[in-house]
Amino acid sequence: MSYQVLARKWRPRNFASLVGQEHVVRALTHALTAQRLHHAYLFTGTRGVGKTTLARILAKALNCEAGVSATPCGSCSACQEIDGGRFVDLLEVDAATNTKVDEMRQLLENAVYAPTRGRFKVYVIDEVHMLSNSAFNAMLKTLEEPPEHVKFILATTDPQKIPVTVLSRCLQFNLKQMTQPLIAAHLKQILEDEAISADAGALQLLARSAAGSMRDALSLLDQAIAHGAGKVEEAQVREMLGAVDLDHLLSIVDALLAGDAAAMLRVADEMAARSLSFDAALQEMAALFTRLQIAQLAPQAIADDLPERLRIEALAAALDPEFVQLAYQIAVHGRRELPLAPDEQAGFVMTLLRLHAFRPALASDDAGAGASATRAVADRSAATSSAVLASPAAPRTPPPAGSSTAASLARSTPVAVVQPAAAVATPSVPPAALPPATPTTGDWHEMLAALKVSGMARELAQHCELRERQGGRIVLRLAPAHRHLLMKPAQDKLQQALGEYFGSPQQLAVELEATSGETPAASAQRDRRQRQDRAIAAVEQDGFVREVIEMFDATLIESSIKPV
Ligand SMILES: [Zn+2]
Known part of the structure; x- marks a missing residue:
């Protein structure tokens, strides 16, 4: 048994089976039923939405041997020949490959002759905007005084490029882009009829990748069936499309929420190891933030059958809605900047770190x-x-x-x-x-606030961590990088202040060794940086500032922003 590609096998052969273009079908049906026929039709719409399919159905409706109607019989020789692409009075031209004025003129010269078999001679010109100006002029002559037996059906993805003299002589129909749910539902229907099992996640992925084109959706489905050896499952489809597992992205957002930059980078490494596309990842990430925001602001709009529904709802509850707006922008911008990054992973990682830098300063x-x-x-x-x-x-x-x-x-x-x-x-x-608390450093921060020290002694104390305190002995830890602070007078003053604090003489020792980074000085610096980040985020989110940036393609000089 030879395999027929789905796009051809399932190409709609009548108006009733055409998906998603009800408004056009209704208007055409009405006109055909009332026998109000125009001599030129123009179908506009993005690729794969059914322009040429509609043109062929219309050609059948005009030429069916059972008479002009909105329901061509499909069984007469005219209908069958049109379906088979061998009807002599249906002339299909792809203007993208046939733009020469001579060929166009020759084609149109034949228009004066009566149709050989059918009622009408039907010219279907696809991608009509690709015609040269002189070819348009040749067509215009026929359009101005069309022979009774000639019908033009023009199709284009770019109506702006069609001369207004041509546009004005056509009855124009705008075909809608296919929505994701519509494509998914159609794929589901086809797979049921083909008795091929599929899961909902796979269909969603395919529908999303098709980006509004039913034709693309069907050829992707063809590939998926071949790839999955007769089954269509999410994991295989994901692999086939090189799509990023939502799990990765949810892990990134989890890590973002926990303020764990290292974990975010680990996910990026994992993705690199599986050679996933970072461009696609940022696209998916923007889609995820969109979904999170919807879950926050219009939770009823989240599909019940979404497999990750619970996780998305949990994240939506934990994230600040305003931050989700900012995060979406960061993802979109990151994607735009990706070609400028040293390499894709670096661009992705910087986008993650930007999310991290701008996340609302949680108290945690x-x-x-x-x-x-x-x-x-x-x-x-x-x-x-x-x-x-x-x-x-x-x-x-x-x-x-x-x-x-x-x-x-x-x-x-x-x-x-x-x-x-x-x-x-x-x-x-x-x-x-749970991350354990920091009792030791906490002690020290607290203690230092109450110590009566200033100058070099305070400077020294601020760069130390408390290592241990036992009886009358206190051991501090100082990073070797700050060894210049370790001077006898400063240490003596600090020891004296500690004695006063505890109400008994203390023996102070300072060890030079790596600190955990939680010194009072480090915290203070981080606080300053966070205040700065928040100030920058606030300025960046300001509507007026954004407009100025968009309008002039300007850049914020972040160092000029001072927190209030
Ligand atoms: Zn027929």
């Missing part, structure tokens, strides 16, 4: 950013942090005595606030998986 930032560094510290201070870990979702638990634990609890509270939203998707996350 301190805990989130320091999470990995804190883990090491957590072992040593397990005793202190266990109180926090035991009750991560209950920040109202009264803190045990001792201001140090209270401080660390306060720092961990925002994590507990953010986590439940993300936890909707993964309810099985055990509390222990």
Whole structure:
């Protein structure tokens, strides 16, 4: 059995089976039924929406041996020959390959002769905008005084390029672009008739890739059937299209929400390893943010059968709606900048990091950013942090005595606030998986605020982390890069201030070793940077500023923005 491509096999052969162009079909049906025939029709619309299919059905309606009607019989020799593409009085010309004026003139000279077999001689000129000016002039002569037996059916994707003298002599119909649900539904119908099994996710993917063209959708479906050996499944279709698994993108947004830039980059690496297209990924990401915003603002519009519905709803609940707007823009801009990036992955990664930089400064930032560094510290201070870990979702638990634990609890509270939203998707996350709080650094931040030190001593203290405190002995950690701060007078002053703070003499030691990055100085710097980022984001989101940027193709000089 020879395989016939679906696009040909399922090409609609009558008005009733034409999908998605009801408005055109209604008008044509009405005109044909009333026998009000025009001599020139123009079908406009993007590729693959059914222009030439409609032209052929119209040619049948005009030439069917059963008479001019909106329902050609489909079985007479005229109908069958038109369907088979061998009807002598149907002249199909593709102007994209046949633009020469001589050929056009010759074709039109034949128009004066009566049709050989049919009622009308039908000229179908596809991509008519491609004709040269002189070819248009040759056609215009026939259009001005058309012989009774001649009908023109013109089709174009670009009506703007057709001379107005030609346009004005045509009855124009604009064909609509096929919507994604319409294409998916049509594919589903075809597969049911063909007895081929398919899942909804696969059809959605195919429909989206077809970008409004039913013809493209059908040839993609052909490929998918061949690729899947008679089955159409989402994973195969995804592989065939090189489409990005939504799972990757959802993981990126999860990581974004957790403020975990490293995790975002890991996903990018994974995608690179599978040689997925980063351009497609950014496109999908913009689509994801669109869906998230819809889930936030019009949740009833999210399809019930969407496989990722639960995860999308959870993310929608956790993200700030205004940020989703910004994130969409960042994704779209990132895609536009992709050709300018050093390489595709770099462009993608920078877009992810921009999302990270502009995410609303969640109160959990301190805990989130320091999470990995804190883990090491957590072992040593397990005793202190266990109180926090035991009750991560209950920040109202009264803190045990001792201001140090209270401080660390306060720092961990925002994590507990953010986590439940993300936890909707993964309810099985055990509390222990939460980033542990930072009791040690928390202590130090707190302590430093109360210390009576200034100048070099304060400078030194701000770049230190508390390593341990036992009895009257305090050990601080200072990154080797800041060793210049370690001067005897400063250390002595700091030791004295610590003694005053604890109400008993303290022995201070400062070790030169790598810090976790959670020094008071680092936090202060990050706060400044976040305030700056927020200020930049606010300016960038300002309607007036955006208009100016669009209008003049201007660029914001970010360093000129100062947070208020
Ligand atoms: Zn017929």
